[in-house]
Amino acid sequence: MTAVSLPPSLIPTLPGRYYTDPEIFAREQSRIFETMWFCAVRSSDLPNPGSFRTVRIGRESVLVARGRDGALRAFLNICRHRGATLCTEDSGEVKRAFQCAYHAWTYGLDGKLVAAPNLTKMPDLDRTEYGLVGLHLREWLGYAWVCLADEPPSFEEDVLGAVSERLGTAAAIDAYEIGDLAVGKRITYDVRANWKLIVENFMECYHCATIHPELTEVLPEFADGYAAQYYVGHGAEFGSEIRGFTVDGGEGFANLPGITNEQDRRYYAITIRPQVFVNLVPDHIIFHRMYPLAADRTVVECDWLYSAEVVASGRDVSRSVELFHRVNLQDFDACERCQPSMSSRAYARGGVLVPSEHHIGAFHDWVTTKLSAPDSQRP
Secondary structure, three states: OOHHHOOOOOEEOOOHHHHOOHHHHHHHHHHHHOOOOEEEEEHHHOOOOOEEEEEEEOOEEEEEEEOOOOOEEEEEOEOOOOOOEOOOOOEEEOOOEEEOOOOOOEEEOOOOEEEOOOHHHOOOOOOOOOOOOEEEEEEEOOEEEEEOOOOOOOHHHHHHHHHHHHHOOHHHHHHHOHHHOEEEEEEEEEEOOOHHHHHHHHHOOOOHHHHOHHHHHHOHHHHHOOOHHHOOOOOEEOOOOOOOOOOOOOOOOOOOOOOOOOOOOEEEEEEEOOOEEEEEEOOEEEEEEEEEEEOOEEEEEEEEEEOHHHHHOOOOOHHHHHHHHHHHHHHHHHHHHHHHHHHOHHHOOOOEEOHHHHHHHHHHHHHHHHHOOOOOOOO
């Protein structure tokens, strides 16, 4: 079936090669992930001066560290001498500086070159110019968002704008006070599927009645196939007998302090392109970050965020975690079932979207527009 022969109620998807071709994935890395604001780490993961974490953004290893002044900074994780990877651990803490294990070039927490063997014999070496390559960083919702572009796009338009597009106003998310919440649980999923399959899955609920029995029990309207994201400002309402967003529908925790009457007993889902999903319920937040590593592999880190009081008290969060953990496993299993078929001749021209999935077509248009842009200038 081709786009020409489709009935009016259907629209075509991307062709299968968009999910398997390494060259297309490389263009996505350079033209999407290396040009946009990328949610890198939870700020609270770096509590002390010298705390660091390394993450993959596009084709680059990025080092995020807390300085002695308490500020977070991001750098390319590359020694300026001969290009060795500076920090090889995923996370850790240094006392005062980062030292390359190859030739001992040493950098302060602010990225400045502070020491190197025989450095005094190179008086013309500018220690700032030959310090670590710094990146743009902005903190929001308790996360550090990093941009590799020399001139980053507007954070207000790209990131806050995604919230406004979904909730009707960016201020609607403020009631949840996400930056003040604590991580009650974190689960990392290694998904053998293209990142776009995961985005597409998150954006629609045509599959909900088929694979999400626990979720549709809590949110009955999802059984009709229309995702909450389909409507601006709409939050899916809890079932009449449901007391909380938990695996058995039992009572959860007290509402977060700023929750309004309109937000009570409602679930909202937000996609912040290119790699963040935010799920809002009255007593906690489920926050996903994707790290695309290959055309057929995506690591997803999911945080369950609760009030600091709930986490500090050691209260059992397992019933609320279990609900969306099951949803994640069900979704990622579906994406992994699709991935092998993307290289089939049956999907060479793509598939189709039904009416309740039409907003995914807009995502596909966004992807192809990004891919048609010139390559970004790398830092």
